Amino acid sequence: MAEKLKITLVKSPIGAIPKQRATVEALGLNKMHKTVEMPDNGAVRGMIQNVRHLVKVEEI
Numbered sequence: 200m201a202e203k204l205k206i207t208l209v210k211s212p213i214g215a216i217p218k219q220r221a222t223v224e225a226l227g228l229n230k231m232h233k234t235v236e237m238p239d240n241g242a243v244r245g246m247i248q249n250v251r252h253l254v255k256v257e258e259i
């Protein structure tokens with residue numbers, strides 16, 4: 200596993216269910232094409248799995 204993950208919001212969560220919108224916000228993504236770096240651990244991987252159709256993930 201990589202040390203960090205680079206997560207970018209590529210699709211709007213407007214039409215998503217509320218739980219997915221909350222997950223996107225918890226990841227720190229509040230605008231389109233915003234990128235955040237998060238540690239690569241099980242909790243973050245689980246959050247990404249729930250919104251995998253809205254984000255792009257790169258290992259750093």
